[in-house]
Amino acid sequence: MTDPSSPAPISWRDWLLTAEPHSRRQASLGRAYVTWRxxxxxxxxxxGLLIILALVLVAIFADLLAPHSATTGNLAGARLLPPGSPDFLLGTDDQGRDILSRLLVGSRITLAVVALVAIIAAPVGLLIGTVSGFAGGYVDAVLMRITDIFLxxxxxxxxLAFVAALGPGIENAVIAIALTSWPPYARLARAETLGVRNSDYIAAVRLMGASPARIVxxxxxxxxxxxxxxxVTLDMAGIILTAAGLGFLGLGAQPPLPEWGTMIASGRRFILDQWWVATMPxxxxxxVSxxxxLLGDGLRDALDPRESGR
Known part of the structure; x- marks a missing residue:
């Protein structure tokens, strides 16, 4: 028998959605649950999330999923074959290489470019924007004028200018894209900082003796x-298109790497007759874009504090 005086057990959902959390961990998990819902x-x-998860899984298991080599073709018997055959589902290119295999392996390059640019550009923009907004005055003016020059x-x-100076290659393309991607993040972080730097919360932290660096x-x-x-999520599509544009112009990944922009560039000569060579990438x-x-739009709606009351 159960003791009628003992409190009834609560479900995980009620524990997460309680209006009076008993710990910081409970509050964080509850906020994350509401956001996910x-x-x-x-x-x-x-x-959009499923598409990105599929991209990640394809990039991880590309070697297992690719039916043929992504860099070695068969010029004698498999050049420019149309889509639909059992051996070459999406056709082959002018070097006799399987387009499906090249797309699968090339997803690694696309995912790596997106991840590296986000890892480099987002922290740089966040640091510059928060320091600029919090410090104000001369520091703010200098940092924002530098940002305006990039914008x-x-x-x-x-x-293109950075890659021309650094030289063609996927590594230099990542650096060039990252150098051009941080200014919008700096502007956004500065705007957010200006909205909270004079709040009571920050004033209380200052009274407790926290240094400016710790506050930021x-x-x-x-x-x-x-x-x-x-x-950052919404900018991923632009990053992919910029990387593909550099590859199309021969300044990104170099052959025989199966980068999607490079594949389009090599297939533009056959666009009228062998359309699949450029169309598939x-x-x-x-x-992916x-x-x-779609993922960025969903995150924007889910993370919007004005939606918390719904």
């Missing part, structure tokens, strides 16, 4: 992360 209600956002040039043109790193940067994550870029855009 709002995100999962958006079918398009879930579709004055189209991203692809500026990336421990208290202001975390408050900018949600907006930054959304912006173009469709791959379209699907759409996935990142």
């Amino acid at each position: 709002r995100f999962s209600e958006n079918r398009l956002a879930v579709t 004055a040039f189209p991203k692809l043109i500026l990336a 790193i421990r208290h202001i940067m975390p408050m900018c992360l949600s907006s930054l994550i959304v912006r 173009g469709i791959a870029i379209l699907i 759409l996935g990142f855009n």
Whole structure:
């Protein structure tokens, strides 16, 4: 028999959604659960998440999924074969290489470029923006004028200039794209910082003797992360297109690497007759870019504090 005086056990859902959390961990888990619930209600956002998860899985298991070599072809008997055959589902290119295998292996390059640019550009923009907004005065003016100089040039043109100076190659392309991607993040972080730097919360931290560096790193940067994550996710499609553009112009990944932009460049000579050589990597870029855009839109709605009351 159960003791009627003992409290009834509560479910995990009630524990997460309680209005009076008993620990910081419970509050964090409850906030994450509410965010996930709002995100999962958006079918398009879930579709975008599934596309990105599929990209990650394909990149991890590309060697197992690829039916043929991505760099070695058969010029004698498999050159420019159309899609639909059992051996070459998406056809072959002018070197007799399986396009499906090249797309699968090339997903690693696309994912690596996106991840590296985000790892480099987002922290740089976050640091510059929060320092600029918190310090104000001369520091703010100098940092924002540098940011304005980068924003004055189209991203692809500026990336072309950096790659031309550094030399062609996938590593230099990543550096060039990262150097052109941080200014919007700095602007966003500065705007967020200006909204909270004079708040009572920050004033209380100052009265406790916290240094400016500690205030920026421990208290202001975390408050900018949600907006930054959304912006980075939405920018992924642009990063993919910029990397593909550099590859198309011969300044990104070099042959025989199966980078999608490079594949489009090599197939543009056959676009009228052997359309699949350039079309298949173009469709791959379209699907992945759409996935990142849908995911970013869903994260923006789920992380918006104005939606918390729904």
